[in-house]
Amino acid sequence: MKNLLQLGAMGLLVAVLALCVVWASKDANKYRKLVWVTLFITFDLIMFGAFTRLTDSGLGCPDWPGCYGHSNPLLAHAHISAAQEAMPTGPVTVAKAWIEMTHRYFAMGVGVLIIGLMVITWRKWFSARNAGVSLKSSVGSQFSRWLPTALFFMVCLQGAFGAWTVTMKLQPIIVTTHLLLGLTLLAMLGWLGASQNHHEPVAPAGRRLILPAGIALLLLVIQIALGGWVSTNYAALACNDFPLCHGALIPQMDFENGFTLWRHLGKTADGDFIPFSALTAIHWTHRTFAFIVIAFVAWLAHKALRVEGLRTTGRLLLIAIGVQLVTGLATIYLNWPLAIAVMHNGGAAFILLMLVMLNYKARLSSRFSAVKP
Template identity: 65%
Template sequence: MLTQLALTGLIVALLPLSVVWGSKDPDKYRKLAWVTVFLTFDLIMFGAFTRLTDSGLGCPDWPGCYGHANPLQAHEHISAAQAAMPGGPVSVAKAWIEMVHRYFAMAVGVLIISMIIIAVRGWLKSRRQDQRFSPRLPALLLAFVCLQGAFGAWTVTLKLQPVIVTIHLLLGMGLLGLLTWQAARQSIHPPVSAAATSLRLPAAICLAVLATQLALGGWVSTNYAALACMDFPLCHGSAMPDMDFANGFSLWRQLGKTAGGEYLPFPALTAIHWTHRCFAGVVLLAVGWTAHKALRVPGLQRTGRWLLAALALQLLTGISTVFLEWPLALAVMHNGGAALLLLLLVMLNFKAGIPAQAASQTASATHRVGQPAA
């Protein structure tokens, strides 16, 4: 089974790899980095689809499906489980959704391993002088994707325990952020004004604020609290509805249960939803202000415009999800919007540091020139 799974992941990875090596871009390393970012973004979107269609236990074991490499081989087991519990977590469609998600995750792993191979070859060829081929970050990416896989396994074996699923989501977002930084390091960027250094601290704060909101959003999703408040901007017609924070934010518990094993009360779901909704205002203000400042800095205007557009999209999909009672397409788009905001903020952080990097390199070069010959 493991051999079949590995071959499946390799086959899925062949398509993006063929795009890289078949492209006219002479810098295949940079192309591979950005293709991996694109595939990881798609993986996050499909992971949201998997979670929102309640397909996380479509195959209740890991890494295969009832001990097989694909749902076709496990059809008898899946049919038996579906017959025993119609409308339950196991069905043929859900099994395929879950396994396709795993195949895509394995493909991302293959792309990262390819990145490491190219990086090591370039690093050795340059006699460890070309920093863009430094294998440290690709090695960290591989460790990160392995950790992500471990939490994916625990997501299944611990039956969608909310804290595990939320960490799995955050690790996926973290992987996207690291991959974006790696791709940005390989790219040629237009000149950035020295004024960009004034945005380094605000951009870093925005990244931390967004990470907090991602955790809160993941907690909403994994606890199925998206419809705990069906009106907007109020919740149950009140600015301060009845809420149970103690049970809502008790981390180590089963899905739908309190830490004591009782059914989770509805006010706990309200507390989860309301906290995420209120903190969205913090994100809107912080990221909106920083993006507005970026519009005034040469070299950062494009990133600022994209950030404002992504914020508007996220606000629209979030409000529409409430009013339209959580349609699947909008819910998936809302997850994708969060990933897009993360990607753009990572790019803003990278670009805001370009003038400082250039100044450091100039100072280093000047120092070397000024040194007496040996």
């Protein structure tokens, strides 16, 4: 119980630091500021989660939620040192323990902030209902109590998968799901943040982008899932040439073992070592599908540039797609450097946010067209 209270105190400290930023802000709408600060920390958490995974620190503390039953690596130093001495390059080292626990502290901080968002919205809703006041403020801006509540349940589910990531020893399907849930959390915060902002009017032509924007978001989610499968199976270097793979357009691949979802890390479903051809199939699929996603999102961004009210989002999407292509190729040609690999993960999260914003704004076009100047 003492260790749990200490862990909770660390998460509360992260949240308090964020709340200090909100309190010191000159923004009169402190709730909106809290939403965007929470989104910013969640984005950073996803980036740091990628760093944790790419440095092979996911088992830096092989238990959960603490580290060898303690609230921080300092108290568990004897256990960590013994594990590191037994296996110097193994999953447990002092550095990896600190990376893993820092990730957990920030995750708990995000959880506290989301609980704060939920409590604030429900209190305001009850106060407004008793006063007979509507919380809808203007076109494109509303005060919803359901989305923060959904965020609370989502962060609880994300925490459960974070625990299973450790207790199930980095099983690929669990780690990939953990990644997807984290990005879903980010997308939901992005939608909540967009609902709190005042947006410039979107031309009626934006209505024509509602369906393409939804399709682009779906394609990106599939691509992120494929990228997560590459990362969790350590298949990033399965093809080290481009545009060919092992000198062939379609190399020898084992899709059956590569895309068997329920299996242990580095193993087939039968418990044998996973063949290299399976890793090749994982990498090649992610690489090939990337061109479909890039082409469609680039086309969508080009269309958005022609619509008043969507031009900034379209411009940012084009830039992000270009950077993502460069970082993806750099991971191949430069032999998977850590900094660029983390940037590639962050780029996917940023594109996701931009597509969420584009979907939100495209849906505003019909509402704005109904409002007289």
